[in-house]
Structures are given as C-alpha cells and as structure tokens.
Amino acid sequence: MKTVEILQNELQHEYQITKEFIAKFPNDKTDYKPHEKSMDIKTLSNHIVEVFAWPELVLKTDKLDFEAGDYKPSHYETATDLLKELDKDYAIGKSALENASEDDLSKRWKMCAGETTLFDFSKYEAIRHALNQITHHRAQLGVYYRLNDIELPSSYGPSADSQTF
Numbered sequence: 001m002k003t004v005e006i007l008q009n010e011l012q013h014e015y016q017i018t019k020e021f022i023a024k025f026p027n028d029k030t031d032y033k034p035h036e037k038s039m040d041i042k043t044l045s046n047h048i049v050e051v052f053a054w055p056e057l058v059l060k061t062d063k064l065d066f067e068a069g070d071y072k073p074s075h076y077e078t079a080t081d082l083l084k085e086l087d088k089d090y091a092i093g094k095s096a097l098e099n100a101s102e103d104d105l106s107k108r109w110k111m112c113a114g115e116t117t118l119f120d121f122s123k124y125e126a127i128r129h130a131l132n133q134i135t136h137h138r139a140q141l142g143v144y145y146r147l148n149d150i151e152l153p154s155s156y157g158p159s160a161d162s163q164t165f
Contacts, residue, residue: 056096
C-alpha cells in the first residue's frame with residue numbers, strides 16, 4: 001500500500017469517528033470552556049472540522065502564514081452546520097489526497113507567522129500533523145462532553161457510554 005492510500009484511509013477513519021462526536025455538539029453550550037485558558041467548545045469544534053480540509057491546503061501551497069492572514073477560522077454555531085461543514089471539508093481533503101502523488105508528499109511545507117517559522121515539514125509530515133491535530137482536539141472535545149454529561153461515542157474502541165457488556 002502506498003503512503004497516499006494510507007493517509008486516505010486514516011482521514012476516512014477519523015472522519016467517521018469525528019462525525020459521531022460533532023453530531024452530539026451541544027447547541028446550548030457554545031461558549032462553554034473548562035478553564036479560562038481553554039478554547040470554548042464552539043471554537044474547538046470548528047477547528048476540528050476545518051482540519052479535515054488541510055490536506056488540500058498542504059498539497060496546494062508551500063506554507064501557511066498566520067501573520068499574512070492565510071488562516072481564516074470558521075464560525076459555525078450548531079451541530080447541523082458543523083456536520084455540513086465537516087462533510088464539505090472531508091470531501092476537500094479526500095479529493096486532495098486522491099489526486100496526490102507519492103512525490104508530492106516529499107515536498108516542503110511551512111507553517112509560520114511572518115518571519116518566524118513554527119514548523120518546517122515535508123508535506124507528508126504536515127498532513128500527519130493535521131491528522132494528529134484531529135485526534136488531539138477530538139480528545140479535548142471528549143473531555144468537554146464528559147464534563148457536561150454528554151455521552152461519548154466510541155473512538156478507537158468502546159467508550160464507557162457505548163459499552164454493551
């Protein structure tokens with residue numbers, strides 16, 4: 001199996017898990033955050049969803065520059081809108097990977113803020129980093145849900161809420 005196919009499969013797997021989490025998004029708690037330094041649940045959920053389109057960003061550009069305004073976060077407020085955006089962003093990321101070659105993955109990609117380089121990755125590493133971000137932030141969302149008594153879907157095995165044994 002080629003690296004691009006492995007990334008496609010992983011993106012698809014993370015999409016299926018994330019879809020179940022976003023479906024449980026609490027429309028009445030959009031400003032909730034467990035600590036003053038934490039993102040609120042709406043911002044966190046929006047970020048998780050938008051990262052699904054990042055394979056396209058990585059494959060079609062050489063860098064993301066926060067200072068230049070390259071990053072424009074999304075601001076969806078409801079589970080319905082987040083699910084629609086998740087479907088759209090997943091389709092964008094999936095298409096980008098379907099059209100990528102193994103050679104594309106070895107090219108360089110940077111994340112920076114003006115002259116400050118935050119990351120300098122191969123495009124493969126940048127996509128892997130994005131996939132890790134999905135997992136990391138979805139785990140944070142799971143903590144937010146638990147603190148608000150929202151049942152957790154399964155991720156990589158059953159959750160305490162989904163166990164039937």
